[in-house]
Amino acid sequence: MSPGNIDLFAKDTLVEVSSDEGWLSGGWFVAKVLDPPPPSTTTPGKMKFLVEYQNLRCHDGSKLLRKRVDIKLVWPLPPPPPNDEKEQQRFEVNDVVDVYHNNGWWVGVVSKVWGEEEQRIYSVLLENTSRAINFRSSELRFHLDWVGDKWNQPQNQNKMSSEVGEKRGKQMEAETSSEKRKRGTHVKLLFKGKECGGAEGDVDKIDVEDSSTTEAAAVNNMPYENQNFIQSLESSPVLRFIQSLEEFQLMPQKPHFRPLDECEVVYREGLALKHMMTFVNVVKETSKLQVNASGSIMDSLLKCLPELESHGFDVKDVRSRLLEMQTMIKSREHLLTKLEKVKCDIKMRTHEGTNINAELIDTIEEIKVLEVKKARLISMNEENDSEIAKLKSSDSSLNEHIQNVEHNFAILATFPRR
Missing domain, CATH: 2.30.30 (SH3 type barrels.)
Structure with a gap:
């Protein structure tokens, strides 16, 4: 550096x-x-x-x-390909490439190319296993070497000799023939409750030819590092029982158990069966989850998936379902929190309404008392007005009598003159 x-x-x-x-x-x-x-x-x-x-x-x-x-x-x-080449990367036979496999990039040589332009499949001989595996274009990149603080393109890039290609091709053909005898040419997979060319919910059988002998085989098949271990495992009655369980019928698996290569041989079968049962339990527990499940249960199930995935289990569907259910549970918890707040507001408003109603009843009673008082005062006022009218009439009559008395007094007081 x-x-x-x-x-x-x-x-x-x-x-x-x-x-x-x-x-x-x-x-x-x-x-x-x-x-x-x-x-x-x-x-x-x-x-x-x-x-x-x-x-x-x-x-x-x-x-x-x-x-x-x-x-x-x-x-x-490594530097990415130019923008105008990212979507149109094309590889040819004998190209030295890196393939994305087992969560990393591995050096290999393209041994065969087939398929339409948009759906091309590349068979690549991996350097670390001397085995051909099929990949899509998006899983390949041209190999580069970091030498002298810069990226160098290998001299044999796109220039691999026909001798090397022929030698590796014969090796692949011999291995393919051997694997064909060991595993057979067809694998029967039984899917339940999935749409497999029929209506959803039907049970269909699909023939999938072995990836080492058919060009139309699945692209991401995983090679087994230890065939003897895999073969001995496949003969285990416990394994056959596990594979007969509904969870494996619904989601057929073909784990490679590659990390077990680092374990002692005596532990491998037990650990492999443990992972198989872990997968069964994860699928079973996922199917039994209720909408009120705790977050710790979801987290526990999700934590199991990376290890299963590292051993070759396909857990994409399980992870997708768990994450979607986790989102739904969180959404429900959020809505329940809002609902609880609404209920608290209703309770508070109801209590406040009770107080208002009590005060309203008191006010109505007060109004009734005031109405009675109002009627009494009106009656008293009318009676008073009547008395005033009578007194005014008496006042007028008395004034008239007083004037008469005064007039008569004046006449009487004046004597006739002689």
Whole structure:
């Protein structure tokens, strides 16, 4: 790592990391740099990075895997293809490519190409397994090497010799023939409650030809690293019982159990069966979930999926269902919270209404009392007015008598003159 390229490996930068041990050997996995070494004080050959893999988890699936790796096992993210080539990437036979497989990128050589332009399938001989697997264009990229702090295109890119291609082709043909004898040419899968060319809810049988012998086979089939272990496992009566369970009939599985290669042989079958039963239990518990299920149950089921996925189980449908149900449960909890608030408001308003009604009743009673008082006062006022009228009439009569008396007095007081 030269001083000019230190930023390529700075903290929190995404890089690709390889390994020289276990089944990770030969693959390149996206990781985040957590603790880069100081270049000024560290011998380049002894530089170690602490990285956190973005698509690999610890054995229990609880958190992303962290590891210290040598600088020789770290390189930057390869440059993406130009914008005008991203949607139209095309590969040819003998191209050296990287394929996205088992959550990482693996070097291989294109051995066969078929299909229409938009649906092309590429058969790739992987360097780490010497086995051909089928991929789509979106799962391939042209191989580049990080040499001298820059990306180099291998000299044999698009120029692989016909001799190497022929040798690998014969090897693939021999392996295909061997696998065909071991596993047979057809695999019967029984789907229930799925739409398989018929009406939903029907039970249909579908013949799927082995991926190593048919061009129309599924693209993402997983090769088995340890065929002896897989064959001994397939003969287990416990395994046959598990596979007969409804959960496996509804969602047929073909796990590769690759991580078990690192375990002692004596533990492998037990661990494999444990993972099979874990898958059964996850599917069963998912189907039994109620809308009032606690978040801890959902989290527990979701935590099981990464480990199952690392052993080759197809859990996309289960994860999708769980996440959708988790969203629905959270939405219901949110609505229940709003409903509880509305109920509290109703209770508060009802109490307030009771107080208002009580005050209204008191006021009505007061009004009734006032109405009685009003009627009495009106009656008294009318009686008073009548008395005033009588007194006024008496006043007029008395004034008239007084005037008469005064007049007669005046006449009497005046004597006749002689």
